[in-house]
Amino acid sequence: MIKLNAKTLREDEFFYGHKACAGCGGSLAVRIALKVLGEKAIAVLPAGCMSAVGFNFPHLCFANNAIISTFAGTASMLTGIEAGLRAKGIDDFTAVGFAGDGGTADIGIQALLGAVDRGDNLLYICYDNEAYMNTGIQKSSLTPFGAKTTTTPAGKNIRGNLKQKKNVFEIVAAAEPAYAATASIGYINDFIAKVQKASEIKGFKYIHVIAPCPTGWGIATDETVEIAKEVVDCGLWYLAEYENGEFTLNHKPKEFTDVEAYLRKQIRFKHLTEEDIQTIQRFRDAKWKAIYKNFKTI
């Protein structure tokens, strides 16, 4: 397995000409994953940003085989595709899903866990932009504490989303897939390595990649990649893997960068008070205590 990087990645572009916002993190995740997987990738995308921007007849933006599934049905459609091809004697392909918050953690979670449970030979990638961005920035179960969304407005009485972000990586890991991982487009080489690793494993593989949305997060279009790195550096996201019953932390920050600096760069967190920021830090610290207790560190 050759190490994939900018020089060795195939030069084909499979996701091109799409109508995503300028600076879209999700589109970078899909683009890069397909460059790793190649022309034998068969992609399923549910209702969400990536399907909405890529499949408007007659403007079709995938050079490889790709299909839109129902919102709740990414994983179940993938299962059918994989079984159908295998039944026809074809097994040299990767069935890959690209679903956002809703398609993975909310409306899509039933089908997702069904497929993990069956151990179907699929790669499921969640591009996490922390809200239902396609329909206009509404709260999802992946929206972090304190974020302003259009259904959790930050006002005098309630200051944004008060629930914690759901940890889908650990939920999927509990169902014992062949492989699961977290990633960020800000650490793109780590994401590339994980997609490549997953493509060589048989069974159910899950990758949860943070993919910032400039429009929804309230940052400039050129800040997407930097903020995706900073969310990891300040400890609000972690890079880890699950395999064979074990969690491994891939990236151990020597010292966290300032959480407040990360939050203040984004309009969706503008309204946070000092107290809110301390709450967020406390939750971060508690999570990292658990990580150091339960995850192997390399």
Added chain:
Amino acid sequence: MKPELKIFVKPKHITDLPNGTYYEAGHLVSKNAGWRTKRPVIEPSKCVGCLQCYLYCPDGVIGKADGKVIIDYDFCKGCGICAKICKTRAIKMEAER
């Protein structure tokens, strides 16, 4: 392999349309150039061919060319990530004409 701009002839008869929601992959009919207010301009003498701009472009419009890079302005949206990521400051965002 890459999606390409094609000429889509306006259908005149029902048989000009596919009988089902299927079509050839990677069939593009419109450019994204009109989205830009700024465009990235590469200074070749400063470019060291590290390919980070090529890697991080969300639209994949930066391609390799003789050890350096080249931009497909038909599909560049002017987001500016390439200019931000370039370590040698070889890319500048200039106002779109």
Added chain:
Amino acid sequence: MDKHFLSGNEAFAYGVRLAKPNVISAYPITPQTIVVEKLSEMVENGSLESDFIHVESEHSAMSCAIGASAVGARTFTATSSQGLLYMAECLPYASGGRFPIVMMNANRSTALPWNIYGDQRDSISQLDSGWIQVYAETAQESLDLALLSYYIAEDKRVMTPVMVNLDGFTLTHTYELVDVPSKELADQFLPPFETENKLDLELPKNLGYSVGPDYNTEFKYMEHIGVRNAIAVIAQAEARFCEIFGRRYSGLIDAHLCEDAEYILITLGTIAGLCRETADTLRANGVKAGVLRLRYIRPFPNEELAAILKNAKAVGVLEKDISFGNEGTIYTNVNSALYKAGINIPSYNFIGGLGGRDITTENIEEAFHHIINGGKKVNFIGLVVDVND
């Protein structure tokens, strides 16, 4: 001739085995369960080479079937009632995507209230989904429809999924002697599934896309024509079926004593048997009664009905569903056929069998008398309480 004593569900499973689907994805629900249990037995004993996928819901069952069909695999699923409604989002997805899936639906009432018994409210509520809908009367017809439906669905002029409806319990769970054709004859009848409408590693495609106001109407037009084209394909399929298996079906409708009938009762499914017996008794008493069983209701047999009803004096529609606040949906469809053909005869609606309520010979006799003597248009039959003020 290989005769087996089979229930409607079992017969359907035997038919599916002969059709050799590549992928079966199903979720159990009473009274469909026997079909999926039988199919999983057949997979286990090696007599059926199919990938049997244990999906975790009906929505996933249909979504999975669509995925398999989208790579050119022949697929099967089955459901009933609540399950049909749970996958309702996926029904126009399959038909709009022009995926020729065959699904068996065990007709059962829909909640609330909860009821596991047979009526036809589930499938009739999905008449506009774009699926071809056919209603079986016997276990033999059920087995045969498994084969016929794939032939019809996969025909390039149709490319539309087919829902085969079996009355819950009264057909799914009752037994009769069924002729099971040989594998060789089945292979002669049903060609392999070929389509362009698929993801293909040799020729990559993008499927399941959006179509805006600019061309959406045209895609829907093609879908409508696909279902209309099924009329000719059904005739062709049944002719071929008769050539190979020696059994003749009668197309969109099944008419009994209708040629000179003055009073015709239209119905669907297993109740047609009792209706025909009642009509025979009436005939013996000098009443020119006839019974018309609708086999297919999508496409709807407008011309076929008009040809038969044009000389009748009055007609009734006996159905196991009600469109609340209005009338039975089959009645609405029949009236439209009459009106379009300029046939101006009185027509009456009889709503019966809801939630598994038995329809008796007396009920049917009363219906015929109502057709003959006139009265209220929309009638709930067999009520056990007095509903008058």
